[in-house]
Amino acid sequence: MLAVTLNAENLSVSLDGTVHLDHVDFTLARGRLYTVIGRTLAGKSTLLRVIAGLLEPDSGRITLDKRQFSGLPVWRRDVAMVYQQFINYPHLSVLDNVAFPLRRRGTPKHEARRRAGELLMRVGLEGFETRRPSQLSGGQQQRVALARALAKQAGILLLDEPLVNLDYKLREQFREEFRGLFAGQADMIVVYTTTEIGEAMMLGHEILVLHEGRLLQMGRPADVFERPASTTVAEIVNDPPMNLLDGHIADNTLHFSSGMGATLPLHMVALPPGRYRFGIRANDLEMRPDGAIGGEVIVAEVSGSETFLHLDTAIGPLAVKCEGIHPLALRTQVRLALEPERLFAFSPEGGLVAAP
């Protein structure tokens, strides 16, 4: 396979009156993994379906190495896909499931099965060759689907929230394995959609932030995370979403609209006075007995080994993330410390103007 770039120009898709993709442009290069992050219905699945050829865009085009890609029928595209539901062929054994795409490309039966066996070993399913997919657990079914997608050796591999229907521990395990599994695929473009920023950051060479059909930002994970282009991106690439507070800058002081003030941090001194929206990450807020902000717990949610506290505070509702497991009861009173040095500043329209 030669140098591959997948290029999308001005892609738009509407279905039944709702916009799924809105003038999306990007270029993807081989040997790299792209994670597409966005909430449910942001257009992630639609994007993959358009690349796969399962959906025709209303406008725009996709080219592969400058050759027109959009018009090709699905079965002639060099594309493999893994769905969020565990889609396998129920009537075929695990081994024949994986051998299926190879057989369709004319690989002799014996050779196809041998290669399928190797792939099953790579995804940790040796010993399950003769089972039917329905006899496997959810995680194992997804492994079969993954092996089958890899078997096709396509130039483009699409994964549509492949872990969303698995439970926490399996997701964690799969992510680790994915890093190894995709690392060796130098001639492949991998596009991976997810709603979880942690997953997007640890897996992706680059992140595409999609919201309501529009591509809001694309770039290296750390760049997107540290310099989110807008409040919307900032909300999407933080879990829980970045806290946003209205306020203004005047007399070299930062004022929240609740009345509280703070000294202007160094990275904001160049900003002209006026109205802004300030953002602070949930894990940049600290619970401290001497904190300046009083608040009341609405709900404490545990994720992995972190606790998300949703609070009602003097400066508005805030989400706080703390390490460890803290099953705080409802209406517990807490105090928070807010470090102005950790604040982001956005224009009233939402564009980023200053980042820590």
Next chain:
Amino acid sequence: MAQITLKQIGHSYSGGTRPGDYALCPLDMTWHDGRTYALLGPSGCGKTTMLNIVSGIVTPSQGRVWFDQRDVTGLPTARRNIAQVFQFPVIYGSKTVYQNLAFPLVCRKWASDRIRRKVGEIADLLDLGAKLGKPARGLTADEKQLISLGRGLVREDVSAVLMDEPLTVIDPQMKFHLRRKLKEINDRFKLTLVYVTHDQDEAMTFASEILVMSGGRVVQSGPPEHLFEFPQTTYVGYFIGSPAMNFLDAEGQGDRAVFAGIPLTTAYPGDRVPQGAIRIGVRPEYLEFVATAGENVLAAMVVDVQDHGGVRIVEVEVGGARVKVKLAREKPVPEGPALLRLPPGKIRLYRDGELVPLD
């Protein structure tokens, strides 16, 4: 609400009594009035069987179920006075929200003004007050789940509320709202709540006590933070927390745990440290990089860094083993050789996969 007692409850669908036959191995269990219990485990671990025994859908092949002083083992679901919320919302699709909530009371032949008062009260609590006149089938999935719960709450005789993975079909963005509502209601009504889930996040968020189940047995039970700090087995240590607890092969010598030739201090009293082959368990959250050598400080080599956004997971090689360290984003990540400290108070010792008790 009632206290639920399971006495020698076990169930095998085949009727056999050999250990391999049991979907739920015989156990004793008491669930206290007004507390929230989560049955947590992968599918096939026996958690749903246990719930169904309590609700009366399954009659246990052995043992008795007591609600307070009442033996309910032989009673059908309808006569156990429980409320249940299922995985998929169950509503009476042909009725309005009001009629749905009133249904259990109509069945109990309450007077209509008494029903109106009670339903109004519960509907306000569930934020459904404005929707009482609407047909129930037009609501969103999370509202439908609230109605299912509401049909239990209107009754005044409910012994326990049982929930079977009630958040499965809820849109991720709505889960937060529903969780909050459930917590609030739970807080207010002091329900005896039994909650079945395979999702440790949900269990940890909801329950005052979690029962971790595996292979038909309860592996450990206790409050969430206890499970996190003192996993009873290496399985629980792996299962609870993300990333999983690190385990290192070591050897007990005197009052020390020796790892890679280096004796480590622990919080265990000297005579508690088992001699011979043991494993050290320590959570990635508690490991720290330090600048100078000292007690419990090991030489390590950074081999991989995963950027998760708010945190980084640093994988290091230490004494021939791989260990994960969880670091907040603002903390510096060492490159190449580094010094890693195991805080003595956070070290747990395991022998044959079981936690060695600290006291």
Next chain:
Amino acid sequence: MPGLYRTLKYAAVLLWSAFVVAPLLWALTTSFKTINGVTGGATYIPWLDYKPSLEGWRELFNTSGTGVNIGQPFIDSAIVTLGASAISLVLGTLAAYGLSRFTYRAGFIRNRDIVFFFISQRIMPPIVLAIPFFLMLKFLGLLDSIPGLILVYIALLLPIAVWVMVDFFNNVPREIDEMAMLDGCTPIGAFIRVVLPNSLPGVVVAGLFCIIFGWNDFFFAFTLTFTRTQLLPVAIVALNSTVTPWWSLSASSLISVAPLVVVAFLVEKFLSRGTLAGAIR
């Protein structure tokens, strides 16, 4: 369950069972009668009420001209039913798959209109079609022939096949065929290699329905055949016209019912397994 409720329940089921089997039992006992067993008034139990004889059964396979001989009609019926069912099943399954997966549009006509067109053929009363079918088959030279009947039966059975299969395919996840296309199958390849093997219960149920309605048709067999070809129902009803020999009539009717009782067992099997639920709605 309270005892009274239980008793009533079993009573109702047994009563209905009695109603259902009564005509068949009557046919069974009548088939062993002779003229004496019939003309003396209703009799039920052989040996006790009447002297049983096999005359009725023997006559069915008597080819000597005086007898009835339903052997050939039985075979003709089987050929027509199976032939028409097979063709309807193939065409109907293909059409149903297309209607469930793709969007067709011609002017104001959409998929649901096409489905309605297929199913609406069942509204057409046979009598409306009988005369034109007669003329059409005459024009094609297929009157009084097996191919002619097969052609007509396709019109009867195709709507049934489409009706059952559209609903069935709507319940087979679309992602499976998408997957097959991504793996390199053309739509037809995906249909044959992946969708069809996973739709066998639906195909079987549709086939059973076709067989039931094909085997049991009388009207077209009656109006479109004369001497060369004769289907079973026509042959049996023909017995009815002259002096009715109740015994051979009963015997022949049991023979015609027998093959499809096997179908009843099959249908029940699918029913209890739950595979029918997706197939009929």
Next chain:
Amino acid sequence: MRGQKYIFLLPGLLVLLAIILFPLLFTIRVSLSAWGVSQPGLNWIGIENYVGVLRDQRFWQAMVRLGFLAVGTVIIEYVLGFSMALLVWRDIRFRRVFRVLFLVPMMTTPVIMAVIWRTIFHESLGPANDLLGRIGIAPVPWLTNETMAMVSVMIVEIWLWTPFMFLLLLSGLLSQPREPFLAAAIDGAGPVRTFFNVTFPLMAPISVSALVIRLIEASKIMETVYVLTSGGPGTATETASYYIYIRGLRDFEIGYASSLSITYLIIMIVALTIIAKVLVRTMIGKQA
């Protein structure tokens, strides 16, 4: 995909069109002619036949009778079929035996079973009167009294077709999830409340399609009538189809029978569409 999708639809659609279209167009054309015994062939007499149809009292009576017969039997079939489906749904021994048994009449050839039923209804030699006589009831003129002939036709239709209703409804019941029924039990509902609040609403969509399908089939009642009563006594059991058959194939008034056919078809399509809409509205409500 674009071109390939027609490979699926077109063969079936074209075959059906080919088989159906000619008869339909031909019938319309013939209905505008005076084709009969005296003048066979296609002449043109305009809508004269249709004027005749409008004045044809016997036809309209047959239509009304058909409406009564079809709606009446289908409602009884629905009630009986639903009851039996509920009874052998669960909690009963030998349910699979009963299920098979209840399906059997559907597998029989209607016209043949009608012949058997005629022997059963035979006034002097049939078992129906014989059994009634044994419990002291006078012989019933099953097929010769106007009312009883109608009842007889209905009994046979119900015997033949309740199984179909039973099959559709039972498969519907078996596909229902268990939870709504448990929830009703937990809420304290008895069997009657459970039926009206849970079972019936859940079964409404299936009920509607079952009723419509059966109405379509029942509107074609003819073979049973042909065998049992030949429309008699007098015209007491004559249905529209049977009347068209008499005028067309027996009296060979092809032109007139064709106009009857077309009139009948239009009425059927209109009536069934209205009935389907009404059923959907009353039984399913605004769900759709």
